[in-house]
Amino acid sequence: xxxxxxxVACLPKIDGHHALFGALAELRERAAVLPVDLVEGxxxxxxxxxxxxxxxxxxxxxVKDYRSVADRAGGFGQERYRDDVWALLGRHxxxxxxxxxxxxxxxxxxxxxxxxxxxxxxxxxxxxxxMLERLSRAESPDVLRDFAEPLTATVACRVLGIDDELxxxxxGYAKRVVGGGDPAEVSSAAAEWAQLLxxxxxxxxxxxxxxxxxxxxxxxxxxEWQLSEVVANLQATLIAGLTTSSTLIASAVxxxxxxxxxxxxxxxxxxxxxxxxxxxxxxxPPVVDSTWRFARHDVPLGDAVIPAGSIVLVSIAAADHDPDxxxxxxxxCPNRSARPAGHLSFGHGEHFCVGAALARLEATVALxxxxxxxxxxRPRQEFHELRWTSAIVEQRPLAVPVSLGPL
Numbered sequence: 001x002x003x004x005x006x007x008v009a010c011l012p013k014i015d016g017h018h019a020l021f022g023a024l025a026e027l028r029e030r031a032a033v034l035p036v037d038l039v040e041g042x043x044x045x046x047x048x049x050x051x052x053x054x055x056x057x058x059x060x061x062x063v064k065d066y067r068s069v070a071d072r073a074g075g076f077g078q079e080r081y082r083d084d085v086w087a088l089l090g091r092h093x094x095x096x097x098x099x100x101x102x103x104x105x106x107x108x109x110x111x112x113x114x115x116x117x118x119x120x121x122x123x124x125x126x127x128x129x130x131m132l133e134r135l136s137r138a139e140s141p142d143v144l145r146d147f148a149e150p151l152t153a154t155v156a157c158r159v160l161g162i163d164d165e166l167x168x169x170x171x172g173y174a175k176r177v178v179g180g181g182d183p184a185e186v187s188s189a190a191a192e193w194a195q196l197l198x199x200x201x202x203x204x205x206x207x208x209x210x211x212x213x214x215x216x217x218x219x220x221x222x223x224e225w226q227l228s229e230v231v232a233n234l235q236a237t238l239i240a241g242l243t244t245s246s247t248l249i250a251s252a253v254x255x256x257x258x259x260x261x262x263x264x265x266x267x268x269x270x271x272x273x274x275x276x277x278x279x280x281x282x283x284x285p286p287v288v289d290s291t292w293r294f295a296r297h298d299v300p301l302g303d304a305v306i307p308a309g310s311i312v313l314v315s316i317a318a319a320d321h322d323p324d325x326x327x328x329x330x331x332x333c334p335n336r337s338a339r340p341a342g343h344l345s346f347g348h349g350e351h352f353c354v355g356a357a358l359a360r361l362e363a364t365v366a367l368x369x370x371x372x373x374x375x376x377x378r379p380r381q382e383f384h385e386l387r388w389t390s391a392i393v394e395q396r397p398l399a400v401p402v403s404l405g406p407l
Contacts (some may be wrong), residue, residue, distance in 0.1 A: 090232025179393030
């Protein structure tokens with residue numbers, strides 16, 4: 001491999017799985033850590049290989065809160081960039097560090113930790129049944145639009161304590177905010193959504209229950225959180241809980257369709273389901289690049305030194321396809337043996353995805369139920385023909401149309 005790099009690379013907007021991973025492979029071949037110009041974005045330092053990515057995700061001087069970094073390259077907070085909302089959307093668990101991050105994160109643990117998440121399984125099973133009915137009634141079935149998105153939106157609302165009737169509305173806002181659109185339009189949608197959520201929060205204070213939003217409000221009432229932090233954490237939770245989990249489920253369906261040997265009979269075995277889910281997360285991570293990080297000091301990483309103030313993106317997709325970490329990484333192998341380290345699709349370190357256990361549980365329940373109900377389900381498009389959103393951080397299919405019956 002060619003290290004170190006002596007010029008700035010360019011990563012254009014790309015539509016299509018093969019084109020994206022081909023471009024990332026070129027960057028990974030060039031260097032483990034290199035400066036990259038993003039189209040409609042700033043120049044960033046991108047981390048492309050598995051070992052360096054794992055280090056970067058846990059590095060104490062690569063921080064999430066841009067406000068804590070002096071002389072920010074790219075002018076975050078002044079210039080606006082495509083998909084910068086992850087850094088600018090108030091103060092929440094995703095864009096905070098240290099004590100602030102722990103202050104937010106500890107509220108989630110009783111609801112979403114690996115040891116606690118099983119309490120949601122009966123409700124997820126009931127929601128899956130309802131969404132299978134919804135899919136069965138669709139005139140032109142789309143497993144993303146008619147099953148995965150409403151499923152994950154409803155689950156997120158249940159966990160938070162938001163009425164099911166608002167699930168589709170929450171999903172719509174989440175997709176508008178992280179779809180990679182014009183920053184001005186995204187800001188307008190985020191502000192409109194925040195106002196709606198603030199009104200919901202004020203009404204919720206009078207309801208009282210033992211769900212996640214109420215736990216956030218307890219911290220607000222105790223003076224530990226600000227109201228704006230409750231709203232920002234709600235937005236971050238809904239975005240992370242809706243769009244990424246639905247992409248996982250829909251991607252698995254598309255990949256199963258492209259690999260006819262893994263169908264309902266294979267999905268009946270829990271170990272097989274688990275391996276399939278983990279391989280789907282590795283092969284097509286919903287979060288293509290980590291959310292924005294900023295170098296608080298000069299950071300030696302690989303054969304490069306990231307200058308203080310730089311914007312840093314860890315390319316999860318490139319790292320999860322690193323041939324030094326995975327055999328035949330460009331192949332989707334649903335029976336791939338687990339590695340000691342595993343993929344980085346849920347991150348690593350203190351920012352490891354707090355909803356990872358819930359996302360896995362949703363997919364574990366949804367996929368076998370889907371193929372039990374529709375054993376002849378097949379995608380109407382090949383996986384490589386799917387079109388994807390062009391956001392920097394999170395990418396999802398625009399549609400995954402399916403046929404539910406036999407040929």
